[in-house]
Amino acid sequence: MPVKALRTTSTARNGLGAFILQCKRLDFHYCDHWGSSRGMNSFLTSPLLPHLSLTNPSIHISISPRPSHHPIIRASYINGREKVICVRNLQKEQILKKVELLRDAGGEKVRRVKGGRVVDSFGGIGREGVRGVWSPYHGEGRGVDWGRGKVER
Amino acid sequence: MKALRLLRWSGAVLSPRTRPCCFIHQNQYRTPLPFKMLRPQSTAVAPSEEHLETEDNLQELLDPRPPEPTIEDLLRKSSDRGRTESILRSLPSPPPSQAHKSARLSALHARLMLPPRLPLESLARCLVDPSADINPHFNNSSFSLLGSDLLGLYTSEAILCRYPRLPTEVMFAAMYGYCGPKTLTSITREWGVEIAAAPGGEVDPGFLQCKRVEAGNASVDGTGTQVKELPKIADTPNQKPTLGERGWRRGVSSRTVKDDYFGDEIKRTELDYAERPELYLEDQQRKFEKGVTVEDASSNFVRALIGAIHLHAGKKAAYNFFKAHILSRHLDVSSLFEFRQPTRDLSRLCAREGFESPVARILSETGRKSRTPVFVVGVFAGKDKLGEGSGSSLDEARIRAAIGALKGWYLYSPLEVRVPSQAEKGKEWEPVLVDGGEVVV
Structure with a gap:
């Protein structure tokens, strides 16, 4: 039998070619009457919001009332997850910080990165490293310095 | 290679045809169509049936006639919200004028960093599958036909020039890996394109619109039987038996010549459609009635988008888009x-x-x-x-x-390769290595 082939799919490398921002939608909810929405309401009427939408055109921004509730920001991500932050009693500058936090998030749950995984070779854990696997049978080998100024093999 | 002036094309391709250009189009209009298929796209009016019956009526077509009120005119005139809604609901897909009202659509345009020369209307049209709207002036079938060819060309030359000695089977698998339907579906998902629950004129144009095929485990008319348990009706009736069914041998060479670019057998070719145009309509009608899978709709969308970029912004933009979104993905060819x-x-x-x-x-x-x-x-x-x-x-x-x-x-790979489609006018073309192929055992 000649050579056969296996079918797979290619995997995305976001940012290697095009970069797709993972946050795709931001919903701002406010209340007209509750005091906890004061900062949110001033954020929504301030030039911060138009500036935000101009600098991030790839995010779909929607604003809707949520009467008799605290103001929230809801972000939807490409992986299908949502993140919600309640911004009650916050000033507009503080709200902007929260918005930036949501915008820059990847949508995944925040998990502690364990020590062994901090530096990862291309392709993930268990894959061969770029430099290959070290083998004792190949190459020049490393000599042992016996303290006589000469390396013996 | 002489550069083609695509800007001129785009207008001609996008504007609705007022006269039939070829046999297929003539037949499309000759068959009795529902009212929706004669929906005018903008100010130009689609030809109605009686005007195409004889050649003598051609002159009449050319004469200026009072234009019929279009959907856009009706929408503009109707001040009543309920009236607008009912007009929109009567349409199978959102009219082009709605494209500028959709935040979702313009966010998608920005997210993919599409060239500004690609208008939102065309992006919206790329998102309409033939199963949602059968009218070829409003769905993405023409874009996706062009895009599919471009995608096949760019991917195959990229793989072949990078690995000139790749065996044909592996070449097919690599093509499938880069631009197969599964890959295109995941690309659509990674672009953040959502699929509308059901297509219609009132739906936000930023959704991918298709009629979904019924789930295999859905029950038939409330009975306990599942759809997948029903006897299967032939997917494409009046179809020639495939080579495999005829007991013919399908070698690698036959697959290179006769099959599509993944090495799969083509059920119906363009030639079949040209010979028997009623088949084309029949296929479209079946898809419209039966629905399509999400995989089909999403891969059509990606292909259509590449076709639309090529038409509006030119060859270079389409190639750059392909490089950024498809070629940049990781595929380990040695594992195939x-x-x-x-x-x-x-x-x-x-x-x-x-x-x-x-x-x-x-x-x-x-x-x-x-x-x-x-x-x-x-x-x-x-x-x-x-x-x-x-x-x-x-x-x-x-x-x-x-x-x-x-x-x-x-897996021999030359250090610097230039693909044939990127040959430039001034520079001398250096031929790429063409290998004898794999060993025949």
């Missing part, structure tokens, strides 16, 4: 190989290339008598080492060494 008898393949290859016949020799070993022995075996042709491999038995190591040698040959 599946060898059956690598040692025999290698000796055939050496015989063909005029090398000495390959000999396996132990390079080193450890723990032969232990529970975990390791042998390192090299395959040599004369004094040249072709490949080496390690394994816990001599045979395993020898086979790994042969696979390594074969992959080393087949």
Whole structure:
């Protein structure tokens, strides 16, 4: 039998070619009457919001009332997850910080990165490293310095 | 290669045809169509049936007639919200004027960094599958036909120029890996495109609109029977039996010539459609009634988008888009190989290339008598080492060494390659390597 082939799919490398921002939608909810929405309401009427939408055109921004509730920001991500932050009693500058936090998030749950995984070779854990696997049978080998100024093999 | 002036094309291709240009179009209009198919796209009016019956009426077509009120006119005039809604609901897909009202659509435009010359209306049209709107002036079928060809061309030349010695089967699998329907579906998902629950004129144009095929485990009319348990109706009636059904041999060469670019058999070709145009309508109608899978709709969308970019912004923009979104994805081509008898393949290859016949020799070993022995075996042709491999038995190591040698040959990649479609006018074209192909065993 000649050579056969296996079918797979290619995997995305976001940012290697095009970069797709993972946050795709931001919903701002406010209340007209509750005091906890004061900062949110001033954020929504301030030039911060138009500036935000101009600098991030790839995010779909929607604003809707949520009467008799605290103001929230809801972000939807490409992986299908949502993140919600309640911004009650916050000033507009503080709200902007929260918005930036949501915008820059990847949508995944925040998990502690364990020590062994901090530096990862291309392709993930268990894959061969770029430099290959070290083998004792190949190459020049490393000599042992016996303290006589000469390396013996 | 002479650069084509695509800007001129885009207008001609996008504007609705007022006269039938070819046999297929004539027949499309001659068949009794529902009112929706005669929906005018903008100010130009689609030809109605009676005007195409005879050649004598051609003159009448050319004469200026009072234009019929279009959907856009009606929408503009209707101040009542309920009236607008009812007009929109009567349409199978959102009218082009709605494209500028959709935040979702313009966010998608920005997210993909599409060229500004690609208007939102065209992006919206790319998102309408033929199963949602059967009218070819409003769905993405023409875009996706062009985009599919472009995608096939760009991907195949990229793979072939990068790996000129790749066996044909692996080449097909690599094509499937880069631009197969599964990949295009995941690309659509990674672009953040959502699929509308049901298509319609009132739906936000930023959603991918398609009519979904019924789920296999849905019950039939409230009975306990599931859809997948029903006897299967032929997917495409009036269809020629496939080569496999006729008992013909489908070799690799036949697949290169007759099949699509993944090596799968084509059920109906463009030639079939040209010979019997009613087949085309029939297929479209069936898709419209039966619905399509999400995979079909999403891969059509990606292809249509590439076609639309090519039409509006030109060849270079389309190629850059392809490079950024499809070629930049990771595919380990060396993992696509599946060898059956690598040692025999290698000796055939050496015989063909005029090398000495390959000999396996132990390079080193450890723990032969232990529970975990390791042998390192090299395959040599004369004094040249072709490949080496390690394994816990001599045979395993020898086979790994042969696979390594074969992959080393087949995965040869020249350092700097320019693909044929990127040949420029001023520069001299350096021909790329074309190899004899894989060994025939």
